[in-house]
Amino acid sequence: MTEMSGADMVVQALVDLGVDTVFGYPGGAVLPIYDALFNHPTIRHILVRHEQAATHAAEGYARATGKPGVVLVTSGPGATNAVTGITDALLDSIPMVVLTGQVPTTLIGTDAFQECDTVGITRHCTKHNYLVMDPDRLGPIIHEAFHIATHGRPGPVVIDIPKNVQVATGTYSVPELIEHQSYRPQVEPDADAIADAIALIAAAERPIFYTGGGVINAGPDASAALRQLVGLTGAPITSTLMGLGAFPSDDPKWLGMLGMHGTYESNMAMNRADLIIAVGARFDDRVTGRLDAFAPHAKKIHIDIDRSSINKIVPVDVAVLGDAGRALDALIGAWQDKGHKARDLGEWWRRIDGWRATRCLDFPEKKESGAEIMPQRAVKALFEATRGRDPIITTEVGQHQMWAAQHFGFSAPNRWLTSGGLGTMGYGFPAAVGAQVARPDRLVICIAGEASLQMNIQEMGTVSQHRLPVKIFILNNEWMGMVRQWQELTYESRYSNSYSDSLPDFVKLAEAYGWTGLRIDTLGELEDGIRTMIDTPGPVIVDCRVAKLANCFPMIPSGAAHTEMILQPSDVIGTMDDEAKALV
Amino acid sequence: MKITTEAGERHVLAITVDNEAGVLAKITGLFTARGYNIESLTVADITADHALSRITIVTSGPPPVIDQIIAQLDRLVPVHKVIDLADQGAHVEREIALVKVAGTGEKRIEALRLADVFRAKVVDTTLTSFVFEITGNSDKVDRFIALMRECGLVEVGRTGIVAISRGPEAV
Numbered sequence: 178m179t180e181m182s183g184a185d186m187v188v189q190a191l192v193d194l195g196v197d198t199v200f201g202y203p204g205g206a207v208l209p210i211y212d213a214l215f216n217h218p219t220i221r222h223i224l225v226r227h228e229q230a231a232t233h234a235a236e237g238y239a240r241a242t243g244k245p246g247v248v249l250v251t252s253g254p255g256a257t258n259a260v261t262g263i264t265d266a267l268l269d270s271i272p273m274v275v276l277t278g279q280v281p282t283t284l285i286g287t288d289a290f291q292e293c294d295t296v297g298i299t300r301h302c303t304k305h306n307y308l309v310m311d312p313d314r315l316g317p318i319i320h321e322a323f324h325i326a327t328h329g330r331p332g333p334v335v336i337d338i339p340k341n342v343q344v345a346t347g348t349y350s351v352p353e354l355i356e357h358q359s360y361r362p363q364v365e366p367d368a369d370a371i372a373d374a375i376a377l378i379a380a381a382e383r384p385i386f387y388t389g390g391g392v393i394n395a396g397p398d399a400s401a402a403l404r405q406l407v408g409l410t411g412a413p414i415t416s417t418l419m420g421l422g423a424f425p426s427d428d429p430k431w432l433g434m435l436g437m438h439g440t441y442e443s444n445m446a447m448n449r450a451d452l453i454i455a456v457g458a459r460f461d462d463r464v465t466g467r468l469d470a471f472a473p474h475a476k477k478i479h480i481d482i483d484r485s486s487i488n489k490i491v492p493v494d495v496a497v498l499g500d501a502g503r504a505l506d507a508l509i510g511a512w513q514d515k516g517h518k519a520r521d522l523g524e525w526w527r528r529i530d531g532w533r534a535t536r537c538l539d540f541p542e543k544k545e546s547g548a549e550i551m552p553q554r555a556v557k558a559l560f561e562a563t564r565g566r567d568p569i570i571t572t573e574v575g576q577h578q579m580w581a582a583q584h585f586g587f588s589a590p591n592r593w594l595t596s597g598g599l600g601t602m603g604y605g606f607p608a609a610v611g612a613q614v615a616r617p618d619r620l621v622i623c624i625a626g627e628a629s630l631q632m633n634i635q636e637m638g639t640v641s642q643h644r645l646p647v648k649i650f651i652l653n654n655e656w657m658g659m660v661r662q663w664q665e666l667t668y669e670s671r672y673s674n675s676y677s678d679s680l681p682d683f684v685k686l687a688e689a690y691g692w693t694g695l696r697i698d699t700l701g702e703l704e705d706g707i708r709t710m711i712d713t714p715g716p717v718i719v720d721c722r723v724a725k726l727a728n729c730f731p732m733i734p735s736g737a738a739h740t741e742m743i744l745q746p747s748d749v750i751g752t753m754d755d756e757a758k759a760l761v
Numbered sequence: 762m763k764i765t766t767e768a769g770e771r772h773v774l775a776i777t778v779d780n781e782a783g784v785l786a787k788i789t790g791l792f793t794a795r796g797y798n799i800e801s802l803t804v805a806d807i808t809a810d811h812a813l814s815r816i817t818i819v820t821s822g823p824p825p826v827i828d829q830i831i832a833q834l835d836r837l838v839p840v841h842k843v844i845d846l847a848d849q850g851a852h853v854e855r856e857i858a859l860v861k862v863a864g865t866g867e868k869r870i871e872a873l874r875l876a877d878v879f880r881a882k883v884v885d886t887t888l889t890s891f892v893f894e895i896t897g898n899s900d901k902v903d904r905f906i907a908l909m910r911e912c913g914l915v916e917v918g919r920t921g922i923v924a925i926s927r928g929p930e931a932v
Contacts (some may be wrong), residue, residue, distance in 0.1 A: 247797035285796040287795075287828075294790070294795075342764065346762060612810055
């Protein structure tokens, strides 16, 4: 209970909460906090080049470690630049605490220099937010904010701190027991719901696990429990984009990702299943396709920590409210207590093997060494070259992201960092920065498109300054590939503004920042190029030139059912009716 | 350094607005964004064609702040008129509260007796409870609720105030 300045309280609270890294950018309204952080012995500040990148870097840190990412930015433009990353963290349920400076309380509401209504602007893109008007409240609020960001369904919390609250003195206090008055998410699953779920699982003839980011968020133990339960039941498993890594991709029960760019076998299995066990997944429109044709024969079990996710899109038969890991543990316990044995699912697996035989991820390519590189081949080569090195992969958003999800295999959680819900171009590179800061000894690779990368390319300076050995692997096709793909599908290939004109020379750009730049033009150079990238110490950009007009298949077009997949380019008709055009 | 705040005086604002989606969020968002107080807020549409709503807000602040609140409200696109009822001479304020008390015996009888004194109506009853409806200015409602605390009060719902100027003129 010592008297100290608000800025010192902020730093003290961060220390007490075990924060070792803050991503941020200084400015007028946070100068007192920056002064309190000056030469701090335990908190490392990563100076970014744009506040949006600070938020994505914090997300990358959080996704790689499971700990909350912390951001510190100034008022006005500092706060508004952070909004995209805050929203990204909300949509993907990433724990994050964002400290924003604010004009002094005496100037709030006067349109002061660099004033904006930060709590108003971030009200709908945060899990919760605060404006702190009294320095005595700083301690309790910061501790509560970390509690809210990390408990229940994780998410971003903004704490807006006026400059005079940072300067004023008060009493720093830590609440003895952090328990919010109203926010108390249910973590332990209900025993009756578990019993109902187990009865359905034991009786199912065509079960499938459909898992999502909730399993990753529930921690590595949840992934281990998932593996055990899938092993006990013998059922196939698919996952959303966000859930990749929770289950090993080299296991025969793994069907690959489902949904819009998922595998044929996973989508067909969802359509024909008699039981879907959804774990920490939210029936997103990328996953379900046309809702009235979604899993028509299946009963549904939905395990989720967010009550509002249950029955939001798809009505379910058994709802299990709670933490994914605890629920999986409870299911395993109930399965064993009841003495259930895995059913003979041989007929179900024979049908799945039939769908697998379409080899939906195969792609046509020329094999000679001077041939152009298919982007899928580039991802596969990257995967093969990094096997055994346990890399952390981040992506930007677009075709390259889907190819990475399809062709890069993951065997553990927290290795796959991608912007799923918001689909934020410019996410991947700063996320790689955050992951590399959190895991300095690991191989961190951002698989990028040349268009997305340019949305936060200024972070090359951040990487140089902090000596982070981040690798950027660009699948450069000179197009905003996913936009162009949709234009081919929907607008008779009228390529309105989707060509990446006036690209920089990425090799020279790398050199300008003191990085290593490499260019790969042909198939014959691919493996050597990737090896050089991995073996080169320090940051590397690889400008990997790939087939310009390749498209990402399989694909469920907007408004289509799981059974109506486009498997190859020749299936593309080139037009759509207005109802399909109106869907995203 | 210590932070001090200036004391303010209470004002009742009557705001006529387009009855459209999001207008209430705009008004309340303005108050939070600029650090103004809302002590009470009521809203309902007031025209036969449901085109306009009247929002009554009780706020407080030093005179220049009240002046600024009115100017800021007036600047919002869907706002037709902002009236500070304190500027319009005398006005009347009313608020409704629904007050639930539970109990038996002497406390139950005392609750009913006090309700009669306050001219509160009984709108629901069981053998062990009453729901009273009381109308009046906020002071009267406050005093009634305070007395009911001694008579088995279990729940209160209040509307917040509506207000209108005295005399024949519309503001």
